[in-house]
Amino acid sequence: MTTGYVFHPEYLWHDTGTSAGLLPADPRAGVQPAVHVENPEAKRRVHELIHASGLLGELTVIEPRRATVEELQRVHTDAYIQHVKAQSDLRGGGGDAGDGFSPVGHGSYDIARLAAGGLIELVTAAAQGDITNGYALVRPPGHHATASQGMGFCLFNSIAVAARHAQTELGLARVAVVDWDAHHGNGTQAIFYDDPSVLTISLHQAGCFPPDSGWIHENGTGNGVGYALNVPLPPGSGHAAYLNTMTDVVLPALYCFSPDLILLANGFDAGVFDPLARQMLTAASYREMTRLLVGVADQLCHGRLIAAHEGGYSPFYTPYCALAFLEELAGTATHVTDPFAAVVAGYAAEPLTPRQRNVIYEASELLSRIQMTVPSA
Numbered sequence: 475m476t477t478g479y480v481f482h483p484e485y486l487w488h489d490t491g492t493s494a495g496l497l498p499a500d501p502r503a504g505v506q507p508a509v510h511v512e513n514p515e516a517k518r519r520v521h522e523l524i525h526a527s528g529l530l531g532e533l534t535v536i537e538p539r540r541a542t543v544e545e546l547q548r549v550h551t552d553a554y555i556q557h558v559k560a561q562s563d564l565r566g567g568g569g570d571a572g573d574g575f576s577p578v579g580h581g582s583y584d585i586a587r588l589a590a591g592g593l594i595e596l597v598t599a600a601a602q603g604d605i606t607n608g609y610a611l612v613r614p615p616g617h618h619a620t621a622s623q624g625m626g627f628c629l630f631n632s633i634a635v636a637a638r639h640a641q642t643e644l645g646l647a648r649v650a651v652v653d654w655d656a657h658h659g660n661g662t663q664a665i666f667y668d669d670p671s672v673l674t675i676s677l678h679q680a681g682c683f684p685p686d687s688g689w690i691h692e693n694g695t696g697n698g699v700g701y702a703l704n705v706p707l708p709p710g711s712g713h714a715a716y717l718n719t720m721t722d723v724v725l726p727a728l729y730c731f732s733p734d735l736i737l738l739a740n741g742f743d744a745g746v747f748d749p750l751a752r753q754m755l756t757a758a759s760y761r762e763m764t765r766l767l768v769g770v771a772d773q774l775c776h777g778r779l780i781a782a783h784e785g786g787y788s789p790f791y792t793p794y795c796a797l798a799f800l801e802e803l804a805g806t807a808t809h810v811t812d813p814f815a816a817v818v819a820g821y822a823a824e825p826l827t828p829r830q831r832n833v834i835y836e837a838s839e840l841l842s843r844i845q846m847t848v849p850s851a
């Protein structure tokens with residue numbers, strides 16, 4: 475088994491500016507300039523830990539390239555691509571991809587293309603048998619971006635671009651997207667909402683971001699009915715809720731769908747220390763969730779599980795969640811263990827609540843709509 479790894483220094487050069495966390499600075503309204511919450515630090519530290527732990531030496535490093543305009547056009551409108559480019563061409567920062575919360579720094583157009591292209595290269599390597607699975611540690615993130623608008627720090631939807639590349643160029647007809655970022659994978663869902671060839675499954679904090687999005691009744695449209703699944707877990711959900719969601723919803727859905735490729739929108743912002751959500755996962759949670767997903771990928775699609783980094787905003791804890799994920803993906807272990815394990819053990823021990831159980835049960839009732847023989851889109 476070989477695990478691919480994509481990283482590039484330019485990913486850290488995507489400049490999100492001086493927002494006050496997530497709010498654009500506005501001195502006239504008393505919003506003080508600070509540092510944007512989606513800044514390079516957590517990602518830099520993830521890469522450093524992967525290197526310092528020795529794990530990097532066990533991975534197959536794959537160089538990213540920039541996605542072409544034609545590759546982006548499989549997902550995004552021409553007008554939107556041109557909008558991001560124009561915002562990126564502005565000097566001095568201040569550009570935005572559409573919702574006022576998605577900064578486009580000078581040159582970010584090219585960096586976002588490098589993120590999408592990194593994922594394309596990983597998927598291609600998996601399809602060719604050069605790697606079994608892989609992880610793209612990219613910025614900017616992508617899963618909130620729709621065909622025509624950037625949202626929630628996301629410029630181009632790298633996962634969606636990679637899914638279309640897999641279908642169009644690599645003969646991987648059925649693609650499943652599992653999104654365990656703490657926020658709803660609304661952009662990916664919207665892009666494939668009427669398409670039964672791409673199953674989207676999002677586990678997220680209910681009512682978090684986007685605020686009114688990702689409810690259970692959002693189940694696809696037209697031929698795509700049944701091929702969008704959402705598990706909106708209540709705030710405070712942790713290890714038990716997410717593991718039960720994996721065993722009762724995600725895994726059965728994947729067995730029903732029988733994908734040729736599994737893509738993972740790999741957000742670590744459901745981690746217990748994250749500032750942008752109120753979920754309680756630990757590094758051990760991510761390890762166990764990954765173990766389950768690797769197992770199903772091995773059984774269904776020759777191990778082809780390709781992950782794109784999405785959220786994860788705790789600079790000090792995200793690296794340990796990411797390391798646990800990547801160790802499990804690569805089927806190995808390093809000498810580094812979660813130094814916060816004793817601190818977070820109490821969170822992880824929190825049992826399933828009736829409300830969490832109800833949400834998981836309601837989502838599982840929709841599984842019968844997924845067919846192994848997918849009608850053509």
Ligand SMILES: [Zn+2]
Pocket residue numbers: 655656657741743784785786
């Ligand atoms: Zn997120």
